[in-house]
Amino acid sequence: MVWLTGLSLVVAMSMIIGLLAIVFLNGVVTFWPRQLDLVEMTGGDSLLGVAVREEAYSASPGKRIEIESRVASGELPADVMTEDGRLVRRLYMVGNKEVLPQPFRWVDIADIASIEHPVDATLYERMAWGAWIGKPEAVLLVQQKRVPVQGEGEGPALEGTTQTRWGERRFERDQLEFAPDEDGTVLVRERVFAAEGTGEARRLFNELHPEAAKRRAVIEHIKKHDIGRVNLGLEQARLRQREAELRRDDIIVRERARLDRALEAHERGRLSEARLAAARERFDRRRAELDAAVEAAQAERERTDALLDAEYKEILVEIATIEEYDDQYRVLIRDVTTGNFAPLAQTRPDEPLRISQVVRAITGNDLTFGQRVGVYFSRWWEFVSEDPREANTEGGVFPVIFGTVMMTILLSIAVVPLGVIAALYLREYAKQGAVTSVVRIAVNNLAGVPSIVYGVFGLGFFCYTVGRYIDAGPTNPWSPGMWFIGLGGTVVVVVGAILSQMFSKPVPGKALKLRHKLLGWSTFALWFGSVALVVTLVATTPFFKGFFRAGLPTATFGTKGILWSSLTLALLTLPVVIVATEEAISAVPRSLREASFGCGASKWQTIRRIVLPRAAPGIMTGMILAMARGAGEVAPLMLVGAVKLAPELPFEPHFPFFHLERSFMHLGFHIYDLGFQSPDSEAARPFVWTTTLLLILIVALLNLTAIAFRARLRRRFVSGAF
Amino acid sequence: MTSSASATGPTRSTIGAAARGSDRAHTVDSMNESGGFTVIEAIRNGQPFKPAVHESLAQESPIVSVRDFSLYYSDVKALFNIDMGVPRGKVTALIGPSGCGKSTLLRSINRLNDLIAGVRVEGDIFIDENPVYAPNVDVIELRKRMGMVFQKSNPFPMSIFENVVYALRIDGERRRGVLEEACEKALRGAAIWDEVKDRLSESGLSLSGGQQQRLCIARAIAADPEVLLMDEPCSALDPIATLRIEELIGEISQKYTVLIVTHNMQQAARVSDYTAFMYLGRLVEYGRTSDIFQTPTLPETEQYVTGRFG
Numbered sequence A: 001m002v003w004l005t006g007l008s009l010v011v012a013m014s015m016i017i018g019l020l021a022i023v024f025l026n027g028v029v030t031f032w033p034r035q036l037d038l039v040e041m042t043g044g045d046s047l048l049g050v051a052v053r054e055e056a057y058s059a060s061p062g063k064r065i066e067i068e069s070r071v072a073s074g075e076l077p078a079d080v081m082t083e084d085g086r087l088v089r090r091l092y093m094v095g096n097k098e099v100l101p102q103p104f105r106w107v108d109i110a111d112i113a114s115i116e117h118p119v120d121a122t123l124y125e126r127m128a129w130g131a132w133i134g135k136p137e138a139v140l141l142v143q144q145k146r147v148p149v150q151g152e153g154e155g156p157a158l159e160g161t162t163q164t165r166w167g168e169r170r171f172e173r174d175q176l177e178f179a180p181d182e183d184g185t186v187l188v189r190e191r192v193f194a195a196e197g198t199g200e201a202r203r204l205f206n207e208l209h210p211e212a213a214k215r216r217a218v219i220e221h222i223k224k225h226d227i228g229r230v231n232l233g234l235e236q237a238r239l240r241q242r243e244a245e246l247r248r249d250d251i252i253v254r255e256r257a258r259l260d261r262a263l264e265a266h267e268r269g270r271l272s273e274a275r276l277a278a279a280r281e282r283f284d285r286r287r288a289e290l291d292a293a294v295e296a297a298q299a300e301r302e303r304t305d306a307l308l309d310a311e312y313k314e315i316l317v318e319i320a321t322i323e324e325y326d327d328q329y330r331v332l333i334r335d336v337t338t339g340n341f342a343p344l345a346q347t348r349p350d351e352p353l354r355i356s357q358v359v360r361a362i363t364g365n366d367l368t369f370g371q372r373v374g375v376y377f378s379r380w381w382e383f384v385s386e387d388p389r390e391a392n393t394e395g396g397v398f399p400v401i402f403g404t405v406m407m408t409i410l411l412s413i414a415v416v417p418l419g420v421i422a423a424l425y426l427r428e429y430a431k432q433g434a435v436t437s438v439v440r441i442a443v444n445n446l447a448g449v450p451s452i453v454y455g456v457f458g459l460g461f462f463c464y465t466v467g468r469y470i471d472a473g474p475t476n477p478w479s480p481g482m483w484f485i486g487l488g489g490t491v492v493v494v495v496g497a498i499l500s501q502m503f504s505k506p507v508p509g510k511a512l513k514l515r516h517k518l519l520g521w522s523t524f525a526l527w528f529g530s531v532a533l534v535v536t537l538v539a540t541t542p543f544f545k546g547f548f549r550a551g552l553p554t555a556t557f558g559t560k561g562i563l564w565s566s567l568t569l570a571l572l573t574l575p576v577v578i579v580a581t582e583e584a585i586s587a588v589p590r591s592l593r594e595a596s597f598g599c600g601a602s603k604w605q606t607i608r609r610i611v612l613p614r615a616a617p618g619i620m621t622g623m624i625l626a627m628a629r630g631a632g633e634v635a636p637l638m639l640v641g642a643v644k645l646a647p648e649l650p651f652e653p654h655f656p657f658f659h660l661e662r663s664f665m666h667l668g669f670h671i672y673d674l675g676f677q678s679p680d681s682e683a684a685r686p687f688v689w690t691t692t693l694l695l696i697l698i699v700a701l702l703n704l705t706a707i708a709f710r711a712r713l714r715r716r717f718v719s720g721a722f
Numbered sequence B: 001m002t003s004s005a006s007a008t009g010p011t012r013s014t015i016g017a018a019a020r021g022s023d024r025a026h027t028v029d030s031m032n033e034s035g036g037f038t039v040i041e042a043i044r045n046g047q048p049f050k051p052a053v054h055e056s057l058a059q060e061s062p063i064v065s066v067r068d069f070s071l072y073y074s075d076v077k078a079l080f081n082i083d084m085g086v087p088r089g090k091v092t093a094l095i096g097p098s099g100c101g102k103s104t105l106l107r108s109i110n111r112l113n114d115l116i117a118g119v120r121v122e123g124d125i126f127i128d129e130n131p132v133y134a135p136n137v138d139v140i141e142l143r144k145r146m147g148m149v150f151q152k153s154n155p156f157p158m159s160i161f162e163n164v165v166y167a168l169r170i171d172g173e174r175r176r177g178v179l180e181e182a183c184e185k186a187l188r189g190a191a192i193w194d195e196v197k198d199r200l201s202e203s204g205l206s207l208s209g210g211q212q213q214r215l216c217i218a219r220a221i222a223a224d225p226e227v228l229l230m231d232e233p234c235s236a237l238d239p240i241a242t243l244r245i246e247e248l249i250g251e252i253s254q255k256y257t258v259l260i261v262t263h264n265m266q267q268a269a270r271v272s273d274y275t276a277f278m279y280l281g282r283l284v285e286y287g288r289t290s291d292i293f294q295t296p297t298l299p300e301t302e303q304y305v306t307g308r309f310g
Ligand SMILES: Nc1ncnc2c1ncn2[C@@H]1O[C@H](COP(=O)(O)OP(=O)(O)O)[C@@H](O)[C@H]1O
Pocket: B073, B078, B096, B097, B098, B099, B100, B101, B102, B103, B104, B105, B116
């Protein structure tokens, strides 16, 4: 038996360790800069790329026989085939999406004539279109400028040399204008070869690249923040105008009803002509007032629009200025297979790449170990601090980490108080009996409900019911009269509940009477009814029109969002917290409670000062479990909030800071998206591992923080100093 | 159910139960002709009997008066028509074999038994003239008039200072000066000030067992209670710590009325002025400690205090 139990423990442990090891190993190697192979093939073809992995496959019989014979004759080494006669092939990451048919390419080992590792082979990570692998040939300064024609009827000099910062350099020009203007100049596009030859080009590229990257960052910042601010202003102005219109429509409806009543009364002869005229006059006056308000809002909006438009144009000019400057600096990198150079854009194959389009250049064959480590960590840093690019297969996952952490924190903020209060009631206040047992069993079983069910509930209840209510108010409001009757009824029920509760309290030390039992049940029923009535009243109030009506039909809260996700997961993890808290509370020694009561403390004082602090570590355990479960949950999030690519973070560094209505990115969902929804699964594969590793690390980190905090709490109860 | 005593309230002259008994049809005298344990037999057979309450008690004025008090744990009766007064400013010991209801009686006085579901009482208890079990009694106020020390020391998981001032804190006292003064006074009163005065901010759990118990005593007297209830306060302590506590009880009794439950005959003899002997939920004999230990009226009491029965 000892062997059996030990064995199963070993099996379980090795599975867990194996899982972690696989994730860790695969995740850790992704960013290590690898060698670039220049592969010459027997067919004369060649490629430059990074070897990804090898596999054996069943080739066509013809090919197989041919290769077998070549192996037999000793022309090829034996390791191009496996023992069972399958061919070995190797996958190369070759990048260069604009010019190559596939960014990944399988090569038969048998077809490889030679492999070299040229020192100047470089992998360029680009802002768009993925990696470009090639050799830098030149750094160019490209400019459009007017130059004088050389003589009457002739064009300008199309080749020559010119003085640059780096000395005398060769240039080439394309003539763009053929008729010279009055001062004898024509427009040309000039390419100055600031550096030529691989070594020179690499050196100059490295010199120019930091500046270029800074310019790119500046432009990005302007686009994101300044243009974002303008757009926000425009949107707010639109909303203000819409609000004025909605308000007018609301009031006009009420006023018209009032006028109609007056008219009817007049017809019945119960309202004098003069009073009717007054009513008419009031209506017209109100309408004129409201129309004026709407017009004012409209004028205001036009004014803001004009202002913001001007600002927008200024920003565009600013961007254009930087871009024009930036546009000069180009780098010519040639693809080994096709001989094409890296283009500015796929649609402009004749223009070389801007230096600023390169994120990082990695000379995979020419790095010392220290440099490799440097590149490795800089890639990690980019991964955790940058936004994603290229359908999430490049760049970083900062918004994803942020979304995950924020969601987890929100979830704890929601679930801990709720769970603790529920557990306190169950353990400390509720009379222990059949009802509490049933509730306890129900809570425990909630933990077993499949998480997608919570997702469906969250979508239906939080997003579509509560969210829409917040956006647009009740869908079927009662008339004010009805509603006030309901309010009166509710007050009666609540008062009844309070009274019933007061009288149902048994006198301690005296026997429980039937009266108390009946009153206890009625208290329960009345409180239940009160809650139901209050909810109904809130849901049908004619006085609430929604906070975000002006934005409709675009939903604000009535759709996926981080708040709803957190609440859904809070619900999902509630049983964990309740169970843990109940256990912690019941583990508080009876003697401590008695001592507290003996000192004259009330029940609440005892709970607050003795029970809760003492149970805090246990409650923390519940929170840790809830966080761990919530942070890793994916299925419900797909319904209530996680998205593939969130345009904005749910937090902004200016008022009102938190945008809980926004959808967010989540590591778990990100893994799913990368692994199964990515258009380029080969490229996404390493990111799946790193993201998984990151998810594990973040969950571990969150837990460790909580555990450290709990350990501090615990120390108090053992002995020694605080 | 309402006893006649609770209707009229106790009177100073009737500290014992001597005045009662007339409404009992068959009271059994303490000793029958054969010299056997008639009271014990009566108790075992469920017959009424008259507890032996000494005359000496009549001279004392009671601060706590228990009047025809019975207590049930659900359906099990744990206390049977107890009648006794606890003399003001004296130390009174409750002795009796384990399970006889000493703790139950003690905890009935500050209504700590309310916390246990299914507890039901008959009769009443009075603190001075105030009923403890009247329907509109503020239990919290009541408990504030009494301090309680438990068998196992149970300091709160807080600093020593916070432990002592707990009762004041829950009363809403915030002034640091007042709290510090009360803390020092209570700690001095519990003869532990010199040991802990430099480490008031350390956890109360960092003290030794005996120190913890004295800390609990300090906590119990911090709010200046009228009565100090002690439930076997030394039974978990080593002899030296026990001795210190016993000395302490002697000092405390100059200011407070003490009702102490003890298992230890010598301890009862050493610390108390009066002793009540209980058996199976009944008060059996009650009198001056010297009388109970030297010249008890009932042979059962004699047997018990000399350790030959119980
Ligand atoms: N919480 C309780 N529930 C039910 N019975 C109890 C409870 N506490 C004590 N009793 C019973 O009441 C009787 C008296 O107990 P107790 O007052 O603790 O005795 P003592 O302190 O004299 O040893 C015992 O028979 C005991 O079993």
